[in-house]
Amino acid sequence: xxxxxxxxxxxxxxxxxxxxxxxxDPGRLRKPPHILRDSEDRGSSRSLFAxxxxxxxxxxxAAGGNELVLFGINLGRWGRGFSATAxxxxxxxxTLAELVRHILRxxxxxxxxxxxxxxxxxxxxxxxxxxxxxxxxxxxxxxxPLQSGSDAVLRRMHRRYRPWHYVEKVEALLRAAxxxxxxGADVMVGFPGETEGEFxxxxxxxxxxxFGYLHLxxxxxxxGTLGWHSTPSVRFRQRLWxxxxxxxxxxxxxxxxxxx
Numbered sequence: 299x300x301x302x303x304x305x306x307x308x309x310x311x312x313x314x315x316x317x318x319x320x321x322x323d324p325g326r327l328r329k330p331p332h333i334l335r336d337s338e339d340r341g342s343s344r345s346l347f348a349x350x351x352x353x354x355x356x357x358x359x360a361a362g363g364n365e366l367v368l369f370g371i372n373l374g375r376w377g378r379g380f381s382a383t384a385x386x387x388x389x390x391x392x393t394l395a396e397l398v399r400h401i402l403r404x405x406x407x408x409x410x411x412x413x414x415x416x417x418x419x420x421x422x423x424x425x426x427x428x429x430x431x432x433x434x435x436x437x438x439x440x441x442x443p444l445q446s447g448s449d450a451v452l453r454r455m456h457r458r459y460r461p462w463h464y465v466e467k468v469e470a471l472l473r474a475a476x477x478x479x480x481x482g483a484d485v486m487v488g489f490p491g492e493t494e495g496e497f498x499x500x501x502x503x504x505x506x507x508x509f510g511y512l513h514l515x516x517x518x519x520x521x522g523t524l525g526w527h528s529t530p531s532v533r534f535r536q537r538l539w540x541x542x543x544x545x546x547x548x549x550x551x552x553x554x555x556x557x558x
Contacts, residue, residue, distance in 0.1 A: 345376050348390045348397055355405050365409040365437070368398070373412070374419025395423035402435050411437040414484070417444075417459045417467045425467075428474040438475045442467060444483040447503030448496035451489055461503055468507055480510040485554060488517040488547035497550055501557070509558045516547035 346354075358366050370376070376394040391397040394415075401407060415424075420442065432438045446452050447461050472479055485504065487497065504512070 345379055348400060351397065352401065352404065355401055355407055359405060359407055365411060366407055367411045367413055368394075369413035372416065372419070374415040374424070393421075393423065394419075395421070395427055398424075398427055398431075398436070402431055407435065409435055409437060411439055412441075414441040414443055417442045417464050420467045420471065425470050425474050428471060428479070432475045433478060437480075438478050439480045439482070440468075440471050440475070441482040441484075444500075444503070445486050446489065446492070446496070447500035448492070449499075451492055451496050451500075454491060455489065461499070464503075465507070472508075477508075479508075481508055482511045482513070483509060484513045484515070486515055486517055487550040487554070490517065492517075501553065504554060504557050512554065512558050514551050514554055516551060 355366065374394055376397060377392045380392055391400045398410065398412070401410060420440070427436060428438065428440075430436075442464065444464060445455060445457060449460050452460060468481065471481070485500065487500075
């Protein structure tokens with residue numbers, strides 16, 4: 299793959315947080331079709347109003363907390379389900395970037411860290427926060443789920459980004475935060491139909507980007523998901539898994555661990 303960022307920057311391991319984490323449930327849930335069942339496993343998801351978030355932050359600070367982590371399902375989509383009159387204060391934040399800036403400007407929180415955010419939810423405003431606050435009160439850490447470095451596999455997963463979109467977001471984050479950025483990702487191996495060539499594309503992308511850590515996991519067949527139905531029959535799925543995939547996945551995971 300041409301045009302990828304070369305891995306010349308110093309890699310760092312992800313920082314550990316010993317303080318309690320503060321959950322912020324994001325905007326409307328968009329179900330990852332290859333993970334969730336067709337039924338409503340997790341139910342509807344809602345965004346906490348900014349006023350409620352600030353109260354949680356204040357309680358966290360009062361309890362002696364230093365580093366707070368914002369996390370939730372589709373965190374980057376926080377606020378998108380708000381109606382025009384949802385917040386009681388007209389100036390209340392309506393995007394995650396506005397919420398983060400609100401927290402940093404209106405509280406004495408020592409340090410804020412963002413958890414996993416989908417690649418395409420890293421917009422210009424959110425990336426700009428890394429340049430404005432990164433390294434001071436905002437941790438220079440970005441976790442962007444990758445899943446696969448193969449365009450074909452991402453399409454089969456029904457992901458809304460492509461490998462080149464992912465690279466563009468990482469390059470923008472590195473420009474904003476600098477080489478001290480800790481970059482992390484989720485990577486899945488053994489998605490149904492993944493060929494050795496498609497896995498090689500994932501290896502190439504992982505080598506090209508300065509990841510500090512990876513969350514690696516094999517595909518796990520779950521009845522009711524699109525991934526489960528992407529093979530012809532139950533008997534064929536069971537035979538395929540027993541004959542090769544459950545042995546192939548650990549080998550591919552091992553090859554990825556040797557990189558980061």
